[in-house]
Amino acid sequence: MPLEPIDLDLEFLKTTARRAGDAILEVYGTEFAVDVKEDKSPLTEADRRSNEVIVAALTARYPEIPVISEETRTLPYDERKKWERFWLVDPLDGTKEFIKRNGEFTVNIALVEKGEPVAGVVFQPAADRLYWAARGQGAWLSVEGGAPESLSGGPHYRDADSVVVVASRSHLTDEVKDFVTSLETEGKSVEFHSSGSSLKLCLVAEGAAHVYPRLGPTMEWDTGAADAVAREAGKQVLNWETREPLAYNKEDLLNPWFVVE
Template sequence: MTPLCELLERIALEAGAAILEVYDHGPNISYKDDHSPVTEADERAEEIILGCLASAFPTIPAVAEEAVSSGHVPDIRNGSFFLVDPLDGTKEFINRRHDFTVNIALIEGGVPIAGIVYAPAQRCAYVADGGRSEKLFIGHGHDIEQRQAIRVREPGAGLTGIVSRSHDNSATEAFLIEHRITEYASVGSSLKFCMLAEGKADVYPRFGRTMEWDTAAGDAVLSCAGGSVLRLDGSRLLYGKTGQTEDSDFANPHFVAWGGMAAAPATLV
């Protein structure tokens, strides 16, 4: 992989090690203004990631979930910036499930061009850059033991869906019925994108609120593996959405992530 990916891997692995240390001892939980939970694992991982990115890329700003919630929003008008979710799937983390992740993505021109999704409790990661995605298998010493190139699968006669474990709703159920999807799995965090990227499923509809740091790294992995993330009008989901009148900065609209492009219709509404 590229030098950028090597750096993202090192940063994510270091952040993941800090998260697992908290996970093993049990986190202290507090709540933000929007009533979403946050733990010291979120804060420690974000501190590691932002420090490493600032050292390696002092001219590229980083938009990070916990920093934004504290009112620290960098200027991204130059078009290139990082999106960071230090612990995606905090509810999964608190409930002792394993599908929580570290997410880091590089955005250029509104598009995630590189990124990493690391699931420390599952000892695997997904990294993307230069139109190529790989799955990494991580050893107990937080080192990379194996790499495997991944690619979306071509859709067959029936589609397999992925839905959010914590945010399922009637709109999602209606989508599954409309597209005759009877086989689907419930997964937390950005691992849903990665399951599409490695050919384990075909489509992930999201009819609920997400933020850009929730989706950017998974979007990069999926896109570099041959998939796509589309708004309901069929256009590409873009990043760096500030000054939105209908929602807060960096909030995403509803979207559908697809594996093989042949499965994606021109419009979803």
């Protein structure tokens, strides 16, 4: 059965992402401490503040819709497996980039229905770049509060003679190297575009890159919002092995290897 429609307020989601970004930037300009979570990943006061802003806003505006957030991820599968609609939040994706102060970190808010991301907002506070999308409403980018630009991606990498791959040249896995070698064997020239956090998916969505092979671990909250943007921009976010779209609210919230193309 189809889900009951909700009043999806994209302006509210964009404002919430910006408010969370403001909270992050307040910490960004200070000498902040870095804690280490159980999985050895870093955690800062900015993560906590952003999470508080987003979760409070979502639960006040949509009290009937549950939230999965990176910072509140302990919900057992038995409790969430019946959820047909929920928010998927990464309050600060790219904490390592935040710590390095390179600006490549994002706020991510996605709405997931029946395992698919149907709306998403990705905000890069340090550059004031705001991406958003909703099913059937297209994907959009606003830079520094400017007029929205419609995103439709670029050509598929198979159709390009020169391919821009989103990857870090200094951290190329053997699998990504093999992927690049296969492109070069086909006679294509390959250029690397390095970026942090969910921005990598957004770069493909906006046509700044052709393909993003993610042949390493990520979690559902790392990709949900940007996945929605990529899909509405006409791109695909596919399981590397099965070529099926990424699924959400799995028993294990770890994503498989995937490719954005």
